[in-house]
Amino acid sequence: MNWKTLYTSKRLGDEKKYENEKSDPVRNAYLRDYDRLIFSSPFRRMQNKTQVFPVPGPIFVHNRLTHSLEVASVGRSLGKAVGVKLSQKYPEESADFHEFYRYDLPTVIATACLAHDIGNPPFGHSGESAIRNYFDNLSGETKDTLEAELSENQLNDFRRFEGNANAFRILTNADNGHKLTYTAIASIVKYPTDSTNGFDKTTGFIGTKKSGFFDSEIEIYRKVAAELNIRVLDDERNTYARHPFVFLMEAADDICYRIIDLEDAHRLRILSVQQVIDLLLPFWEKDEKTYNYIKNDKLHRIEDNNEKLSFLRAMLINLLSQKCTEAFLEHEKEMLAGNLNKSLIDILDTHTLACLKNVDKISISDIYNHKSVIEIEIAGYNVIGALLDEFVTAILHPQRPKSGKLLQLIPKQSNIKQGDLYNNIQIVVDFVAGMSDLYAVDLYRRITGITIH
Template sequence: MSEAFDSQNLVGEKFSPSTDTHRSVFQQDYDRLLFSTPVRRLADKTQVWPMEENDGVRTRLTHSHEVANLARSIGARAFKGAREAFRQHGCNDDSLAEIINPLSLSIGLGHDLGNPPFGHQGEVAIGLWFERRKDWIFTHTKDGGDLLPTPVPETHWPEFIEFDGNPQSLRLLTRLQTHIDGLGLDLSAATLAAGLKYPVSYLNRNKDKPVRKKGGYFESEKDLVEWIRKNTGLEEGQRHPLTWIMEACDDIAYSVLDVDDVLKKGIMSPDDVLIILRQKFKSGDIVGKIQEKFMDVESRLFSPEMQRDIKIEYLRAYLIEGLIEHASKKFIENAAAIFNFTLVEPLMDSSPLCEELKTIAQQNAFNNSSVLRMEALGSAAIDDLMTALWEAISFRKKFEDIRSKRLGARAKYVFSLISPNYIEQADKPKNPTEVASGLRYRELRLLTDMVSGMTDTYAMRLWKDIKVMPDANCA
């Protein structure tokens, strides 16, 4: 992988653009991400509305592109407003185009790649599957079976019981993509570092500290994180400066744009949102501007449908601009703390507007009956799929050989569907941590690799497919 940073150079490139492509290493990183298979699969992964038929409503792909765009906008404002802080860490006048913009785009585009189908509920379903089997799956060959030669250390159990898409993103980009030298997408250390929203292992989580509240990488990628830190100078718990921006952009998207989808589906009207904001914020600057635009729209001879669409556009534009301004201002004000790794509070936590919009989205999107119904179906699908996949992985002739003959017809069929490069990673681990953790740890990684990589449609189709097959021999 490209060694793009050193300990004195957190956000500055020490390599010149390629003489062939005239691109910086970070522009190359963004291009590799943009054209990658995992990014394309986001088009069929849930943002809020599972299996949504309205093509105007966001998928995880459109969400990720919007987060990337927001990150570029805020990154540019932050760079210009805190130029001296960036300059002290290796940036010059060309850095906005060659470093900050492509880095911001990359981490925005890649931040959700590890999410399983059916959104957050998919993460919960994966964790529950392991929780229900924790009495044996980490320690024994099967339920009621013999003790494993190398049980999964109890310190590693939360990686599965509390499965999270963030560390899976790092694994997907670096381990699971085919590469002649096994380097995944071969991204720079800085791009990978900036994508670590939670720069700690599961062992070092601290739910009282926002930056440490979740595990940001699995033990299987511990050696990779050590390489990232060697080349960036970052240490455990230290967040890359641009990660604060990516987190803020995700918050903005989850607030404004999830509400935008509620409006697109006709669950609320833009006037409903304005009424709520007026009650909460009286006649604030943003609310006042929105109200003026709405009155202007109503004074024109537009049809009600056109009025509604125009109001939605104004509402989205003014709210996004207000939140971008807030995030940019907070980054600039806290630049010293960000670069010194002492900032504690996420940039958008101090925005009452962002919090109110999240509340509106929660009440009208996440708690919508159609969303809850599809989440319930998705949870059932993931549970059954993991059971079938575990049978396919574990029900084989030779325990010590993960590629050995499957012992059941359904196991043979389902195993044939598992990605060959995923199996290769489980069979021949490239790092000492996975070797030391034992075969069962790699089997469970293979299970989560496969299910988290599925799209919504593929998961539902495979679920219906295997439901008609007998599940004898299933653990």
């Protein structure tokens, strides 16, 4: 892969606008990508989707929307830092090259960050598990029908449902009006393989830990990869190298969720302020001057505990962003060859990795297994499972009176096709995965007559 061919302002599905937008002095194609996402319905719905802790509540915690906005802010900074360095490293390149990497790359990374969670279902990460669980445990006529009519790859799209692949589907759907640039679309695909060849940790390749596109979008990704000269690793297995920009989007997310989850846990009184300080302060132990300034000066002058953690959060985001920028530039050749098999956060220095490991340990034991988190996960299994059961049954038996009523609830722009079971089940999953937590619970209550709290 080559930095010169890894970007284009051409739009997927609207390539004719390419020349017109290139000459727009105010809003180029990359800024339009960002704006289109901000104003899109799937993006707005993230406001009522759980990040970790249940929403809404009396104490503000992050939802998918606020998380994505913060990740975009960090991603923009990473894009700027890397873009300027690449421009300086290759002074002989064209004016277009320098224009893109100095001024447009930050917007591309910010856009990818905005979209990185757009495919996630309601109820946090348990939403993905709930969808997988439903299709994994089908029985009777429903199981027999799906196994008879769907290919292995199509079945795996449901049994191994993945929010990243769903995001790619949402952003490339010809009917939803996004029509983003090839560059923005490629920058969100963390796992460039299909559902059958993903979820394979034996390969040692970071891109096959999960999946990045469904069977229905394989040809679309092929088109994106061809346009940007993304390396094909295994054509028969639909497996590609990661686009290098993905590493920056991923780093922004990795930085944010680790720190922000601690901040939210403190606001909810799950962790004390001292517990969080004890986790974050060690990141500067190798920098004695900064460590002493923070510990013995700055933290003593800030009286409000929330503000103390806000200060530490800002400092740590800056520190980790600098380290990830350096890691990106140090591993440039591996990325361009498609051989970098770790995230940027996982190739930082040993001291930083040890500090991150301590954060992860507490997050798993005290945050992700907290009662309130487990309760929302259980609710997710119940609600999503019940909704899928109702609508999948309606797809399989459209002649039943109740089925017709249920299918009327699915947005009219969804194209249910007679005789195309894969497409129709996908539409059901699109509908359920696109719901906010509140809408899913409300619809569940209305359909089943059961009230949950």
